[in-house]
Amino acid sequence: MEKEDLIDEIRKRFSADVESALETLGDQTLVVRKEGLVRLMSGLRDGPFDYAILLDLTCVDFLASENRFEMVYHVFSLNRNRRLRIKVSLPGEYPVVDSLTGLWKNANWLEREVFDMFGIGFMGHPDLKRILMYEGFEGHPLRKSYPWRKEQPLVPQKD
């Protein structure tokens, strides 16, 4: 399947879940509705599309916009040597999205990192707690609303 055919095929098969598709610098991106994320991802992993590997998942904070957070997923097909980016817009201050831990084991730690840094909740995650920051750390440091240079030291600091 050629690149465009593949995207068309995905859009045809998951027409209810895919909002739009776009291409930036040769990279295909799908914008997906939050409710259909797990269904679409499991469809991409198995079957003809064969995106077997979840390379990365992360989040972007668009502070001023209506849908403040956007989850970004990167999947990779070993057999076809092909990448795909999936984006999900999330409204609200503390949004919740379905966890992908049921599909990919490595989503566990990646989602914990996003939870730690952005405060996004993951429905169905087996062990959602901070992974990088320490116990007692308040807030989520990569949010745009986190005060820059705000430190939360564990030992008393001398000046």
Add this chain to the structure above:
Amino acid sequence: MSGFDFLSTRFDTALGWARKFSLFHYPFITACCGMEYMSTACAHFDIDRFGAGLTRFSPRQADLLLVVGTVSHKLGPVLKTVYEQMMEPKWVIAFGACAVSGGIYQNYAAIQGIDRVIPVDIYIPGCPPRPEMVLDGLLKLQEKIQKQGQDWRWRKKT
């Protein structure tokens, strides 16, 4: 022996001389400055020429703490514990811009200089510092050790 029948010196001076040339150091290495530390420690620049060649990987056996690289707030308690485990007399070198001042990191994660957590004797700036700068810093520390009032077991505390 001819021509060298006796040697007179102050006990402090002798002790300082012994101490400055037998620095057992504990490398607390967290980041890329570690490469420069390795370069300094190995044969090319050879820290052993100045009597600081014996690396101890236990703070209890070391008397010089080399803090090499960025120290995050999460690591702060660890650094303090390591320092407190070292026996007196002990000295600390802050190696590289991050250990000196936090360097390019000024955010939620990094301690803005290790002197906010433990006392520091010598600061070696640079990102990373050249091995020559490290040796220079070491010589400065030796000078400091030689000149400082030495503390020993039966010394009267003032």
